[in-house]
Amino acid sequence: MFDVVVIGSGPAGYVAAIKAAQLGLKTLCIEESTDNNGKANLGGTCLNVGCIPSKALLDSSHRYYEANNNLSEHGIEINKLELDLNSMMKRKDNIVNKLTSGISGLFLANKVESMNGRGRVLSANIVEVTKVDGSTEEIETKNVIIATGSKPIEIPSAVFGKHVVDSTGALSFSKVPKTLGVVGAGIIGLELGSVWSRLGSKVTVIEALDDFLPMADKDISKESFKEFKNQGLDIQLSSKVTKSIENKDSVSVTYLSNGKEINKKFEKLIVAVGRTPNSSEVISEELHIPIKNGFIEVNDHCQTKVSNIWAIGDVVRGPMLAHKGSEEGIMVAERIAEKHAQVNYDLVPSVVYSHPEIAWVGQNEEELKSKKLIIRLENFLLLLAEELLLLINL
Numbered sequence: 001m002f003d004v005v006v007i008g009s010g011p012a013g014y015v016a017a018i019k020a021a022q023l024g025l026k027t028l029c030i031e032e033s034t035d036n037n038g039k040a041n042l043g044g045t046c047l048n049v050g051c052i053p054s055k056a057l058l059d060s061s062h063r064y065y066e067a068n069n070n071l072s073e074h075g076i077e078i079n080k081l082e083l084d085l086n087s088m089m090k091r092k093d094n095i096v097n098k099l100t101s102g103i104s105g106l107f108l109a110n111k112v113e114s115m116n117g118r119g120r121v122l123s124a125n126i127v128e129v130t131k132v133d134g135s136t137e138e139i140e141t142k143n144v145i146i147a148t149g150s151k152p153i154e155i156p157s158a159v160f161g162k163h164v165v166d167s168t169g170a171l172s173f174s175k176v177p178k179t180l181g182v183v184g185a186g187i188i189g190l191e192l193g194s195v196w197s198r199l200g201s202k203v204t205v206i207e208a209l210d211d212f213l214p215m216a217d218k219d220i221s222k223e224s225f226k227e228f229k230n231q232g233l234d235i236q237l238s239s240k241v242t243k244s245i246e247n248k249d250s251v252s253v254t255y256l257s258n259g260k261e262i263n264k265k266f267e268k269l270i271v272a273v274g275r276t277p278n279s280s281e282v283i284s285e286e287l288h289i290p291i292k293n294g295f296i297e298v299n300d301h302c303q304t305k306v307s308n309i310w311a312i313g314d315v316v317r318g319p320m321l322a323h324k325g326s327e328e329g330i331m332v333a334e335r336i337a338e339k340h341a342q343v344n345y346d347l348v349p350s351v352v353y354s355h356p357e358i359a360w361v362g363q364n365e366e367e368l369k370s371k372k373l374i375i376r377l378e379n380f381l382l383l384l385a386e387e388l389l390l391l392i393n394l
């Protein structure tokens, strides 16, 4: 019998598993995805098709853009600059492989057992694993942590196909599309749009909302909107995709922009309108654990209605961010080991890895104002500066 069975090996699941094992709990981590050699593909969305490959490409594309546009003012002239996309993609894949195999090493070092297959919670103490060959095994455990993550949302007006892709497809184009449409100006859409724009695509971002980056402070979203435009991203706000048709070498997209119908052709279209939790069929209905809009319902400590079944990461409420899931994983492992732990959800940082980077923590100015919690930061900074000057002059 295990003390803890974790379903899913993304940043929520693998961190929870390692922490639980470090606290002396006998731990198993189940992962359904397999690599080319038929072994469990650890690391989840973040390491395989999310944070890590996107940041690798953001880094490479930034260097290319700098070399192409911003070096001559430094007196550095490059006669013939060439893009070798194949090598860029290989570097990204190597980084991903290094990090995902690093997790196997961490599991070994910390004595976390791992199993390849699809996990399903049958009862409070039994997890069923369906293996790749179709056989099943029932595993007994004192606690279950569900960390099954999320997947990209597909919209009826832009169904995934040859030229209409999700974020995963956008991380492995074999050539730079001359024209690229991005549906959604969220963090993922802006980052992927930036990558391909820096590499030479003419990028149009189509966003249904009227406001740009509404989760950031207004001043910041206003400035960053200008900066993205300067960098070549044509961002169309208040615009909703109504239809898309795949052609042989392109996709024709229709969208309504402030009531006006616009038709555009793109070589590729990335749909980045959000992600939906992987919660269907993970828990037996007999357990009656509530699931709302796909999210497994948990309390502040990530505990479901059944006290020894926990859920963490993208599959539960809160921002879909790797570090938020990892923090929840640590909290749950510690609580299972009867230690006091909690996550401060008011202090989860968010970052857009654009250039310059945009980051914020907690609530924005508008939210604080609406709660009458705003403090005059500029007054406080002025006072601080005066005090510092006084100290220097002493």
Ligand code: FAD
Pocket: 007, 008, 009, 010, 011, 012, 013, 030, 031, 032, 033, 041, 042, 043, 044, 045, 046, 047, 049, 050, 051, 052, 054, 117, 118, 119, 120, 147, 148, 149, 150, 167, 188, 278, 282, 312, 313, 314, 315, 320, 321, 322, 323, 324, 325
């Ligand atoms: P996941 O990482 O999705 O992992 C879930 C795992 O569970 C998967 O491996 C899946 O195969 C497995 N699984 C699912 N169902 C079962 C089952 N029944 N049995 C067994 N295994 C199962 N976040 C950041 O914080 N910073 C970033 O810079 C960032 N960039 C991103 C860029 C992109 C392009 C994308 C798509 C996402 C990005 N994110 C980023 C979000 C981040 O990837 C997720 O928030 C994070 O991966 C969620 O972790 P998780 O462990 O909850 O789920």
